[in-house]
Amino acid sequence: QVQLVESGGGSVQPGDSLRLSCAASGFYNAIGWFRQAPRKEREGISCITRSDGTTYYANSVKGRFTISRYNANNTVSLRMDTLTPEDTAVYYCAADSMFYCDNDYRQIHKMVSTDFTSWGQGTQVTVSS
Numbered sequence: 001q002v003q004l005v006e007s008g009g010g011s012v013q014p015g016d017s018l019r020l021s022c023a024a025s026g027f028y029n030a031i032g033w034f035r036q037a038p039r040k041e042r043e044g045i046s047c048i049t050r051s052d053g054t055t056y057y058a059n060s061v062k063g064r065f066t067i068s069r070y071n072a073n074n075t076v077s078l079r080m081d082t083l084t085p086e087d088t089a090v091y092y093c094a095a096d097s098m099f100y101c102d103n104d105y106r107q108i109h110k111m112v113s114t115d116f117t118s119w120g121q122g123t124q125v126t127v128s129s
Contacts, residue, residue, distance in 0.1 A: 002026035002095040002118040007089060009123030012083055016127070022093030023119060030099040030112055031076040033067065035089035035125075043093075044111030047101040048076060056106040060086075083127045086114040090122040 008020040022031060032047035045058045046067045055067050066079040076093065094116035 002028050002097075004031075004093050004095055004118055004120035006091065006120040006123040008077075009125045011126040011128065013129055014084055014127055016083050017079070017081045018083065018125060020080065020091055020093075020123060020125075022076045022078075024074045024076070024093075024095055026095075026118075027097060028095035028118070029097050030095070030101050031057060031069070032094045032096075032099070032101075032116055033078050033112075034092045034094060034113065035087075036092070037088050037089040040089075041112055043089075044113075044115075046078060047099070047106070047111055049101045054101045054103065056101045056103045056111065058110070080125070085123075085127050085129075088125060088127050090124050092122045093120045 003025045007024045030049045034042050034044050036042040045061045048055045048067045048069050062073040064082045068077050096116040
């Protein structure tokens with residue numbers, strides 16, 4: 001199983017940016033980012049495939065968030081721009097050895113928690129004026 005450690009959360013104002021990082025130890029084929037706001041279901045927002053860099057973004061973050069991989073140090077980052085209060089949530093990264101991030105496929109078959117076998121501890125992002 002992959003060990004995952006997230007970092008980079010915090011409190012910001014609307015319109016600000018944050019960059020989350022997920023450091024992984026062990027083999028994985030893809031890393032995904034999920035978020036869970038109070039009283040809401042966990043939402044899969046983005047993923048990236050380690051081998052070829054294919055990515056997926058949920059409509060709620062498309063155009064504002066950018067996922068990147070750094071295979072040399074087994075790190076995936078999530079750059080979040082133009083943050084709004086609706087982005088307030090605990091953000092989790094997750095890894096899986098079989099999952100593949102095909103954007104066209106994932107637009108129809110949304111990524112869900114059970115797609116991933118390893119999880120980080122989560123990092124809080126709060127957007128408030």
